[in-house]
Amino acid sequence: MKRFSLHSARRRARLYATGVVACAVVGTMALTASGPANAASVSTPGVTATSISLGATEPLTGVAANYNDIAPAMKAVFAWANAHGGVNGRQINLTIDDDQYTPSITATMTHQLVLQNNIFADVGSLGTPTQLQVQPYLNGLKVPQLFILSGCNCWSSSKYPYSSGLQTPYTVDGKILGSYVAKNFSGEKVGYFTQDDEFGFDAIKGLNMEIKGSSVVSKQTYVASTAAYVAGLQSQVAALQASGAKVVVLAAIPPFVGLFATTAATLGYTPQLVIDGVAGDPSAIGAPAALTTPAPNGQALLNGAITEAGGAFEDQTSNPWVRVATKLLTKYDSEVAKNGITGDELTGFNLGYLVYQALKAAGKNLTRQGLLNAIAADGKNFANSGFVPYSYSSTVHFGFEGEQLYKMSATATPITLPTGTFMGVTPVGPVYYTSPGAGPVKVWHSAQDKVPASLSSTA
Amino acid sequence: MPVLEIEDLSVSYGAVHALTDVSFTAAEGEVTAVLGANGAGKTTLLRAITGLVRPRKGTVRYDGEQLDKMSVEKIVRHGVAHVPEGRSVIEEMTVDENLRLGALWRFSRRQRGPVIEEIYGLFPPLAERRRQHANTLSGGERQMLAIGRALVSRPKVLLLDEPSLGLAPIVTARLMAVLRDLTQASNLIVVLVEQNARSSLSIAQKAVVINLGRVVVCDDAAKLAGDTELRHHYLGY
Amino acid sequence: MGELRKKAQGLAAKPWFRMPRQPMLRHLSYAAVAVVFLYFLTQKLSAFNDYEVGEIAFYVVALAGLTLLTGVNGQISLGHGGFMAVGGFTLALLVEHTKWNVVPELAIAIVTSALVGALIGIPATRLRGPYLAGMTLMVALGLPYLTNQYDSFFGGDQGLTTPQPIGPASINPEQWLAWIQLACALIVLILLGNLLRSRFGRSFRAVRDDEIAASLAGIHVARTKVIAFMVSAGCAGLAGALLALSAGGVNSAEFPLSISIYLLAGMVIGGTGSLMGVWWGAILIVYLPTSWAPSLANHFHVNSQVSANLAVIIFGLVLVVGMLVAPGGIQGALRWVAVRVGAYFSPDGVPNMKLSLQEAPTDRAVHDSESVTQADKPGV
Known part of the structure; x- marks a missing residue:
């Protein structure tokens, strides 16, 4: 058997090393010679004389797929805009990608949206963990990441100026609910039931600003996963019951609110429920319309529960915004044409109209910085379907910062949807607003924005 | 002269006393045969010497150093090599790799080659199969490999557990001959656990008979082989 | 056909080229070929495809580390997403607080995660099977969560930024990043390839196959396991740091449990213990959830709940079916085919196993394998 001598092995090693280095050098030279000229175009990415391309990532499938009708409603608003001459002469093209609510x-x-679809801005993408994942990337490239559908406090920071949120921050939700509890249930023992992530953390931050720490007797959490849902909430509900809490504040997503209510009913636990706006829609929880005798599990509990919402419910057809949205979406959104409008589609409508107004305000000479400037300067005045105006300014990148409190009630007019008839709601008290920071919860006195004539006449 | 010294060694598995107060010494250049029926505690004795089980009481000393508190690797690195029952080789490795493994801690990369060649000299059938995976070897070859891997680190104490189990008589005889020569040539301390008393007594200088975990006889091998009554009683031949 | 076969056999009998026997040289020559191939590949591809190639590269790094731990050393880990988080956050903290070059930052990310790997690896030496899986699972769940608890240090929900490294102006940033990531992948593969051929590699395998035999051969079993854990965690840390560069930042949501699970599945499907197989696993991890599964779902119009889980379902199916028909994963299956093809063209029609495996053939290889069943030859 032939073996290398140490000497020749070393020589060979040197030979190979030289070969590798040579390859690398040749490669680099070839590259610097023929490297693709970086098309440093002066024009703004995603904008031509006749078009603007936008992108959004949405959970069209997966655990959060119940939100998959928001983005099509936004797209329908763009279809309306395009049919009426576009924005400053440009047609809006929206690419919606399914991210399955998975950050990676x-x-x-x-x-893909940035590099391949060459989008001008990312608008109305949904989800806290998902959008946190791409926040540094988009900001690093100075691609606007606008009107994120999430109430995380993280969308308004000087560190990431190209980001902004739309939904009311969870801390604001918490402050408004907390002030209601402090006022109406003072002296009662209070328990928290919150989601174990930034949704819950931010909500607790707000609650703690308003509710005295000494009156909070139990803080229970859950993990938002299918496994946790299947495992049930027996231990959390039992702990709250044992603590003697007469009021329970829930910062939870709709399925877990429903599960909480049924679990409490089977344990014979009947606290006053106060529910964060994330699960503020009885139809999303699946609460039946009327009390029957005997009451189904959980229903009695939800009857009388306090919750909150930023705008009118879809069945409040006397509301001009609901009317115009229904009319526009029935024409441009096949899903609404088929099944009627839901709260999510109202959100999508409002979102689309916000993007439209922002692009319009940015003017004919559209740039990314120009768009941000327009929102900072003019955002407060954009018309919206909520009860409070937008808060956008150069420093605040939150959309809504106010909520109307509601009471879920078996005697109110039920919410009727293609999927069933659900418990109705009645407004409680005035509209409140506040910021996520320190500072009091204040009453908002002005009326809702009027529907602009340009919208109502063409919808 | 360094000896392997076992004193009052007791091992229990839960409530079962596997060994009780076992004492004997094994000297250099000698094969000490440990005999006894199945379940007498012979395997436990070897496992206790290399630290694979911890004694409840008693000591194991080699060359004045107490082994029974050391870790297995440390005992091995003190020159105690153990060939467990069942021809334990690493099946996914080649013959050569198995032998290299045994020499890893003891010799530098350059020294390993000649040392391994020595083993091939001792067991020529292994040399022919050096690049084959160990799981393709026959029973005898595996046993050679297991012993070879123990010897490649040049141990001073060699513990062998039933090396003849399942081997043809002629192979056993050859193995025993190699062991005898090796013991004398390298001045090894060999502790040989065997059920096959006849073949092990043929090369042993000393014999220890264990029954139900206790030493019942500790004497010259030749004397034991000559004592018909004892042989009948404990060894069944 | 017959003539072609004869011709091919003539060629096979006299190989015009033989890979060098020394591991380092062999691995370097593989790498040289890979460098040339990947250079032209990244040149041809679009910026987005370059980004995907970079993703493949960092998953290769993570999978190589995992396959060393699980395939070679026999320790299972469900916690590699956690080690990736350690690497990612280390890099991000260095970016935040220093002005260093990316190379030392990556190096420190490796060291830090290797040290955390040692912390986990030491108690892990006493655990095996489901208990080890459970403990490492806690790493995957716990480490990212920790970053949320000390949010002033780790940047809270938003986490920390890691700006994409910028190369020469003539090279677009995605391509530059892909090169950095590919270079790391190739270096890791070369180093691990050599490690596996060294005394450590032999100790790793010995400990996996038979701990008692290994300890009786004088190998320090616990230390060997901890070293394997450290090397593996170091690789995962590097992968996490490279992921951070791709993402532009790190936060706790970036390293979900699913990363750890995908890594495990990718490793098994690629071929457990095979350093070449990790490429297949990485390609699958990158393309299956984002590209292949959605287009499949589109094509067959499956409902939304199924389509979101399609990637996981396919992973599971491939895993089960693969284990039954090709336990060596994709790489094992390719090797099997190569051996059969080699047998067809080799002069005596006998599979020339050795050529396709690591060792150069010896003259007696075939003769030896036939004589296995013979009685022991006299020789002693």
């Missing part, structure tokens, strides 16, 4: 997929899809 959001990253890939967002890279």
Whole structure:
């Protein structure tokens, strides 16, 4: 058997090393010679004389797929705008990518939107973990990441000026609910039931600003996963019951609010429920319309529960915004044409109209910085379907910062949807607003924005 | 002269006393045969010497150093090599790799080659199969490999657990001959656990008979082989 | 056909080229070929595809580390997403507080995660099977969560930024990043390839196959396991740091449990214990959830709940079916085919196993394998 001598092995090693280095050098030279000229175009990415391309990543499938009708409603508003001459003469093209509510997929899809679809801005993408994942990337490239559908406090910071949120921050939700509890249930023992992530953390931050720490007797959490849902909430509800809490504040997503109510009913526990606006829609929880005798599990509890919402419910057809949205979406959104409008589609409508107004305000000479400037300067005046105006300014990147309190009630007019008839709600007290920071919860006195004539006449 | 010294060694598995107060010494250049029926505690004795089980009481000393508190690797690195029952080789590795493994801690990369060649000299059938995976070897070859891997680190104490189990008589005889020569040539301390008393007594200088975990006889091998009554009683031949 | 076969056999009998026997040289020559191939590949691809190639590269790094731990050393880990988080956050903290170059930052990310790997690896030496899986699972769940608890240090929900490294102006940033990531992948593969051929590699395998035999051969079993854990965690840390560069930042949501699970599945499907197989696993992890599964779902119009889980379902199916028909994963299956093809063209029609495996053939290889069943030859 032939073996290398040490000497020849070393020589060979040197030979190979030289070969590798040579390859690398040749490669680099070839590259610097023929490297693709970086098309440093002076024009703004995603904008031509006749078009603007936008992108959004949405959970069209997966655990959060119940939100998959928001983005099509936004797209329908763009279809309306395009049918009426576009924005400053440009047609809006929206690419919606499915990220399955999975951060790693959001990253890939967002890279695809930026690098391949060459989008001008990312608008109305949904989800806290998913959008956090791409926040540094988009900001690093100065691609606007606007009107994120999430109430995380993280969308308004000087560190990431290209980001902004739309939904009321969870801390504001918490402050408004907390002040109601402090006022109406003072002296009662209070318990928290919150989601174990930034949704819950931010909500607790707000609650703690208003509710005295000594009156909070139990803080229970859950993990938002299918496994946790299947495992049930027996231990959390039992702990709250044992603590003697007469009022329970829930910062939870709709399925877990429903599960909480049924679990409490089977344990014979009947506290006053106060529910964060995330699950403020009885139809999303699946609460039946009227009390029957005997009451189904959980229903009695939800009857009388306090909750909150930023705008009118879809069945309040006397509301002009609901009317115009229904009319526009029935024409441009096949889903609404088929099944009627839901709260999510109202959100999508409002979102689309916000993007439209912002693009319009940015003017004919559209740039990314120009768009941000327009929102900072003019955002407060954009018309919206909520009860309070937008808070956008150069420093505040939150959309809504106010809520109307509601009471779920078996005697109110039921909410009727294609999927069933659900418990109705009645407004409680005035509209409140506040910021996520320190500072009091104040009453908002002005009326809702009027529907602009340009919208109502063409919808 | 360094000896392997076992004193009052007791091992229990839960409530079962596997060994009770076992004492004997094994000297250099000698094969000490440990004999006894199935379940007498012979395997436990070897496992206790290399630290694979911890004694409840008693000591194991080699060359004045107490082994029974050391970790397995440390005992091995003190020159105690153990060939467990069942021809334990690493099946996914080649013959050569198995032998290299045994020499890893003891010799530098350059020294390993010649040391391994020595083992091939001792067991020529292994040399022919050096690049084959150990799981393709026959029973005898595996046993050679297991012993070879123990010897490649040049141990001073060699513990062998039933090396003849399942081997043809002629192979056993050859193995025993190699062991005898090796013991004398390298001045090894060999502790040989065997059920096959006849073949092990043929090369042993000393014999320890264990029954139900206790030493019942500790004497010259030749004397034991000559004592018909004892042989009948404990060894069944 | 017959003539072609004869011709091919003639060629096979006299190989015009033989890979060098020394591991380092062999691995370097593989790498040289890979460098040339990947250079032209990244040149041809679009910026977005370059980004995906970079993703493949960092998953290769993570999978190589995992396959060393699980495939070679026999310790299972469900916690590699956690080690990736350690690497990612280390890099981000260095970016935040220093002005260093990316190379030392990556190096420190490796060291830090290797040290955390040692912390986990030491108690892990006493655990095996489901208990080890459970403990490492806690790493995957716990470490990212910790960053939320000390949010002033780790940047809270938003986490920390890691700006994409910028190369020469003539090279677009995605391509530059892909090169950095590919370079790391190739270096890791070369180093691990050599490690596996060294005394450590032999100790790793010995401990996996038979701990008692290994300890009786004088190998320090616990130390070997901890070293394997450290090397593996170091690789995962590097992968996490490279992921952070791709993402532009790190936060706790970036390293969900699913990363750890995908890594495990990718490793098994690629071929457990195979350093070449990790490429297949990485390609699958990158393309299956974002590209292949959605287009499949589109094509067959499956409902939304199924389509979101399609990637996981396919992973599971491939895993089960693969284990039954090709336990060596994709790489094992390719090797099997190569051996059969080699047998067809080799002069005596006998599979020339050794050529396709690591060792150069010896003259007696075939003769030896036939004589296995013979009685022991006299020789002693």
